[in-house]
Structures are given as C-alpha cells and as structure tokens.
Amino acid sequence: MTTKFTPDHEYIRVEGSTGIVGITPYAQEALGDIVFVELPAVGKVLKKGDEAAVVESVKAASEIYAPVSGTVTEVNQELSGNPGLINADPEATGWIYKIAIADAGEIDGLLDDAAYADLTK
Amino acid sequence: MAETSADNLKTTPLYERHVAANGRMVPFGGYSLPVQYPSGIMTEHKWTREQAGLFDVSHMGPSFLTLSNPSGDAEADHAAVAALIEPLICGDIAGLKPGNIRYTLLLNDQGGTIDDLMVGRSPLFGGALYIVVNAGTKEGDFVLIEAAAGDKAKLMRADADNALLALQGPEAVNVIAQIAPGAVELSFMQYAPFEWGGERLIISRAGYTGEDGFEILVSAANAPKLWDALLADDRVKPIGLGARDSLRLEAGLPLYGHDLNETISPTEADLGFAVSNRRREAADFPGASRILAEREGKLxxxxxxxxxxxxxxxxxxxxxxxxxxxxxxxxxxxxxxxxxxxxxxxxxxxxxxxxxxxxxxxxxxxxxxxxxxxxxxxxxxxxxxxxxx
Incomplete structure (x- = not known):
C-alpha cells in the first residue's frame, strides 16, 4: 500500500487497482472548518486533473482535483452529514471518494512522502 | 497565496500581538490583519455570540470634524458643523443629541453609495463630530469631507496614530465594566470619552456583529496594553476577520464593496431607514430624485x-x-x-x-x-x- 500526493494537496492511497482520495492534513488546516462537501457521482469518469469534488469552508469553496484518471467507485456519504470529518481525520474517516485507477503509470508521476513534505515545509 | 507582498501592506499597532497569537495574517483593505486565530472561524464566531470577541478594526477610518471658529454656543455650533457634512449624506445630523451616533450613507449625485459610515455628535463640545468610515474607501471619503468642510472646519484623521478595537458579544458589557465602568451606561449608538490608566479612550456602544458591544478608540502607544488587559479576562478571545464577516452576514448587515457600491442606492440596499425623515421631506441629499422615486415604487x-x-x-x-x-x-x-x-x-x-x-x-x-x-x-x-x- 502506497500513498502519493499532488501539489494541490490531495492524497491517493493505492490499494490494488483502487485509489482512496482525500485532502492532506496540511490542506485541511489551511482551509479551516469544512462546512459542506460536494461529492462526485459514483460512476463518473475522471481524467487526471479534472474537478472531482468541492469542499467548502466558512469563507470559501475549494476544488478537489483527480490525482489520476479513472472511474469513481464509491463516495464517503458520511461527509454529507458530517463534513468536519475532513478536519478531524483527513487521512482516514475523512476520505472523500474511491477511484478505479485507469492507468497505474500515472501513480508514479505523483509526489512521494518526502517530496510532499518538502513542498509543504 | 495572495500576490500582495507583505512589504506593501500597512500594519496596525496590534500586528505583533496577532503574530504572537499565531493569527493567520492576510491582506485586507491595505492592511495585514488576521483572518483567524488557530481556534478557527467557527469557534471564534460562536464564542462571540456566547461570550465576548475582541477584534482589531484599526484599518477603519476614525476621524474628527471640528469647527475652525466655534462661537461657543453649543447648539449653533452643532448646527454649523452638521450643515457642512449633511450635503454629502442622507442622514439627519443636525437633529443628533450630544453623544448620539447615526448610521448614514455617503452618496453620489446619482444616489449610489460611496460609503456607509457612522457620524456621532460630541457629548462634550458643540461643533465637533466623530466620523468612522470604511477602510477601503477612507482616502476618497476624507477628500470629500475635507472639500465640504472648506476652511470652516478641520478634519483630523485618527486612523494613523490610534487603534480601533471592537469588543462584541453578550459578555462585552461585563468586561468593559472592568476597564471603563461608565461605559455600561451608554445606550446602543452612543459614545463618550473615558479614562483608563491616565489615558483617554473613546468608547461607542456599536459594532458589526448584531451583538451588544463596544468600539474603543485608543492611542497606538496604549493599544497593546489595552488589548492585553481585555484578553486577560477569561470571557474574551481574539477574533479574526473571517468570523467578523460571518457574524455581520448573520446580522444582515451590508458589507461595502459587496452589498453596497456606487451604483446601489439606499432604497435598493433596503437601508431606507438611513434616509432621515427631515432630509427626505426636504429632498436635499445627493441623488434625491432617484431615491425618492424608488421609494414611490420605481424600484x-x-x-x-x-x-x-x-x-x-x-x-x-x-x-x-x-x-x-x-x-x-x-x-x-x-x-x-x-x-x-x-x-x-x-x-x-x-x-x-x-x-x-x-x-x-x-x-x-x-x-x-x-x-x-x-x-x-x-x-x-x-x-x-x-x-x-
């Protein structure tokens, strides 16, 4: 199991051919209290870089982009009633959606732990 | 990240306090100000509604307009200074009682809104007004007011050498009682000078949250000391601009540059109450023909x-x-x-x-x-x- 990151502060945790996507602790801290999450439709086909979801803080809306191309297989319905999960636990219960990865090669192009840590230090 | 370099931004006398409290500093109205502290906008917002929030609003434009040659007759002097500012605005300033403040609008000839502002009549002297305008519009406002005053009155800006603090929330009155006991006697939209540790404070019972509260004008030199003294009270927490915006939005209060601008009239902004009866009957304010037609239904x-x-x-x-x-x-x-x-x-x-x-x-x-x-x-x-x- 590997976790990779985008420069836009999304993470993707790769489990076989599925990726679990959310935003990093750094991103949730920067956004502040999340009050609303717009989830993608299950079955939606995304290209790498497409807008996949929107998280809204008290002040602003922020787009969440697809780190890789693929098809949305599941969304975190818990976030509809409890968007604050993204603040409280962004890497576990605050995940946003799961994607069937179309091209495993795209994973290699993302940032690893060290590169992402470098970006946010 | 914002493109504004920190070097171009002005700071308030409380800048070091915000940084020390880990405030997230952002550019706003030409100043570097905290959008939030580590507790976050939601917590800060709720704290203000339940306890007392302390805001640095030193970016605003407090000022005093004073007659150059007062006669010494307080009523006549007030009438004279009111007559200088009234042609710019739609409020009845002549009718203000000493120590009372009016919310009013600075209008252009088309009846659009140049700014919304507070005008208070000095509780002590005839011929003196306390005027507080918005940060983003203050330079232009002060030019207009100075031109209207001519050589009859002098506009003294109080934004550079002072800080303006807002203490807002249901506990604000109990907190201010420790600093300036007399301030609890003020009613909403009244102001007066008070003494604190040998230093003069101008305190008004007003604000931008919908809560009871106070705005305090204090010298830049004493501002950090007053900030610390207020925060020493457990009922008080510092609140950033983010919660200031969510609080005023819940209170239905317009934000200049967003809900008000040079094309929007008081009638359109549902601020008809700010067009005082006397001014309406006299139709003697900028853009009166448009605004009166709108009141008659042409809206x-x-x-x-x-x-x-x-x-x-x-x-x-x-x-x-x-x-x-x-x-x-x-x-x-x-x-x-x-x-x-x-x-x-x-x-x-x-x-x-x-x-x-x-x-x-x-x-x-x-x-x-x-x-x-x-x-x-x-x-x-x-x-x-x-x-x-």
Missing part, C-alpha cells in the same frame, strides 16, 4: 436575505426564480455557524422579494432551492436604555 431591485439549501452560494452566484429564469445575483453569501446552514444577501426585483418566496441559486451550474427570509438571520441583541419619560 428595479432590492436587497433580500436568502436561506440556501445545500452548498453555500457565494458572491456572484446567480439568483433564479422558481421557473429557473435569472433574476439577480448574490452579493454576500456563506455558511452561518449559528444556524448551521447557508445564507446569502442578494438583489432581486421587488416582485420576488416577499418573505417566503421560493427562489433558486445557481452554484457551480446547478440550481439549488433558496427562500427569501427576513433579515437579520440571527436576531440583533443591541442594548437600548429605556427612555426616561
């Missing part, structure tokens, strides 16, 4: 409050009627922490402005239900002393 748009279902509708979002036709725009919108839902202010034709009207807002290309509701969204809790009768 194409009016500001309304909306409760929005689903995602917050932000500034610029289109407002649609029930059938989906575009009828207006949101001018301020966001999440209301006290209500747990999205609210907005926007402009629609009067035919769609009745409370209870079902409308829609377009968010990211999707129509969401919205309903016209009365404002304030959260009731005001101003303190008004019962009138002696």
């Amino acid at each position: 194409s748009r009016i500001r309304v409050g909306l409760i929005v279902e689903g995602a917050p509708a932000r500034e610029g979002a289109e407002i649609l009627d029930a059938a989906g036709a575009a009828i207006g725009f949101v001018t301020s919108g966001g999440f209301a922490p006290s209500l747990g839902k999205a609210i907005a202010l926007g402009f629609v034709p009067p035919a769609h402005a009745t409370h209870g009207t079902k409308l829609q807002v377009s968010v990211r290309g999707r129509a969401q239900p919205a309903e016209v509701v009365p404002t304030p969204f959260v009731p005001h809790r101003y303190f008004r002393k019962p009138k002696a009768s």
Whole structure:
C-alpha cells in the first residue's frame, strides 16, 4: 500500500487497482472548518486533473482535483452529514471518494512522502 | 497565496500581538490583519455570540470634524458643523443629541453609495463630530469631507496614530465594566470619552456583529496594553476577520464593496431607514430624485436575505426564480455557524422579494432551492436604555 500526493494537496492511497482520495492534513488546516462537501457521482469518469469534488469552508469553496484518471467507485456519504470529518481525520474517516485507477503509470508521476513534505515545509 | 507582498501592506499597532497569537495574517483593505486565530472561524464566531470577541478594526477610518471658529454656543455650533457634512449624506445630523451616533450613507449625485459610515455628535463640545468610515474607501471619503468642510472646519484623521478595537458579544458589557465602568451606561449608538490608566479612550456602544458591544478608540502607544488587559479576562478571545464577516452576514448587515457600491442606492440596499425623515421631506441629499422615486415604487431591485439549501452560494452566484429564469445575483453569501446552514444577501426585483418566496441559486451550474427570509438571520441583541419619560 502506497500513498502519493499532488501539489494541490490531495492524497491517493493505492490499494490494488483502487485509489482512496482525500485532502492532506496540511490542506485541511489551511482551509479551516469544512462546512459542506460536494461529492462526485459514483460512476463518473475522471481524467487526471479534472474537478472531482468541492469542499467548502466558512469563507470559501475549494476544488478537489483527480490525482489520476479513472472511474469513481464509491463516495464517503458520511461527509454529507458530517463534513468536519475532513478536519478531524483527513487521512482516514475523512476520505472523500474511491477511484478505479485507469492507468497505474500515472501513480508514479505523483509526489512521494518526502517530496510532499518538502513542498509543504 | 495572495500576490500582495507583505512589504506593501500597512500594519496596525496590534500586528505583533496577532503574530504572537499565531493569527493567520492576510491582506485586507491595505492592511495585514488576521483572518483567524488557530481556534478557527467557527469557534471564534460562536464564542462571540456566547461570550465576548475582541477584534482589531484599526484599518477603519476614525476621524474628527471640528469647527475652525466655534462661537461657543453649543447648539449653533452643532448646527454649523452638521450643515457642512449633511450635503454629502442622507442622514439627519443636525437633529443628533450630544453623544448620539447615526448610521448614514455617503452618496453620489446619482444616489449610489460611496460609503456607509457612522457620524456621532460630541457629548462634550458643540461643533465637533466623530466620523468612522470604511477602510477601503477612507482616502476618497476624507477628500470629500475635507472639500465640504472648506476652511470652516478641520478634519483630523485618527486612523494613523490610534487603534480601533471592537469588543462584541453578550459578555462585552461585563468586561468593559472592568476597564471603563461608565461605559455600561451608554445606550446602543452612543459614545463618550473615558479614562483608563491616565489615558483617554473613546468608547461607542456599536459594532458589526448584531451583538451588544463596544468600539474603543485608543492611542497606538496604549493599544497593546489595552488589548492585553481585555484578553486577560477569561470571557474574551481574539477574533479574526473571517468570523467578523460571518457574524455581520448573520446580522444582515451590508458589507461595502459587496452589498453596497456606487451604483446601489439606499432604497435598493433596503437601508431606507438611513434616509432621515427631515432630509427626505426636504429632498436635499445627493441623488434625491432617484431615491425618492424608488421609494414611490420605481424600484428595479432590492436587497433580500436568502436561506440556501445545500452548498453555500457565494458572491456572484446567480439568483433564479422558481421557473429557473435569472433574476439577480448574490452579493454576500456563506455558511452561518449559528444556524448551521447557508445564507446569502442578494438583489432581486421587488416582485420576488416577499418573505417566503421560493427562489433558486445557481452554484457551480446547478440550481439549488433558496427562500427569501427576513433579515437579520440571527436576531440583533443591541442594548437600548429605556427612555426616561
């Protein structure tokens, strides 16, 4: 199991051919209290870089982009009633959606732990 | 990140305090100010509604307009200074009692709003007004006021050498009692000078949250000491600009540059109360012909409050009627922490402005239900002393 990151502060945790996507602790801290999450439709086909979801803080809306191309297989319905999960636990219960990865090669192009840590230090 | 380099930004006398408290500093109105502290906007917002929030609003434009050659007759001198400012605004300043403040609007000749501001009559001297204008508009406002004053009165800016603090919330009165006991006697929209540790404070009972509270003008030198003294009280926490915006939005109060601008009239902004009766009857304010015609029904748009279902509708979002036709725009919108839902202010034709009207807002290309509701969204809790009768 590997976790990779985008420069836009999304993470993707790769489990076989599925990726679990959310935003990093750094991103949730920067956004502040999340009050609303717009989830993608299950079955939606995304290209790498497409807008996949929107998280809204008290002040602003922020787009969440697809780190890789693929098809949305599941969304975190818990976030509809409890968007604050993204603040409280962004890497576990605050995940946003799961994607069937179309091209495993795209994973290699993302940032690893060290590169992402470098970006946010 | 914002493109503004920190070097171009002015700082307030409390800048070091904000940085020390880990405030997230952002550019606002030409100043570097905290949008929030580590506790976050939601917590800060709720704290202000339940306890007392302390805000640095030193970016605003406090000033004093004083007659150059007062006669010594307080009533005549007040009438003289009021006559200088009234041609710029729609409020009755001549009729203000000593120590009273009026919310009014600076208007252009087309009846559009140049700024919204507070004008107070000195509780001590005839011929002196305390004027507080907005940060983003203050340079232009002061030019207009100085031109109107000519050589008859002098405008003394108080924004550079002072800090302006706002203490807001239900506990504010109990906190201010420790600093300036006499201030608890003020009624909403009154002000007076007080002494604190040998230093003069100008305290007004006003604010921008809908709560009871005070605004305190203090010298730059003493501002950090006063900030610390207020925060030493457990009931007080520092609050950033983010919660200031969500609090004023819940209170239904317009934000200049968003819900008010040079094309929007007081009637359109639903601020008809700010056009004083005497001025209306005399029709002697800028843009009177337009504004009076609007009052008679010739009105194409009016500001309304909306409760929005689903995602917050932000500034610029289109407002649609029930059938989906575009009828207006949101001018301020966001999440209301006290209500747990999205609210907005926007402009629609009067035919769609009745409370209870079902409308829609377009968010990211999707129509969401919205309903016209009365404002304030959260009731005001101003303190008004019962009138002696």
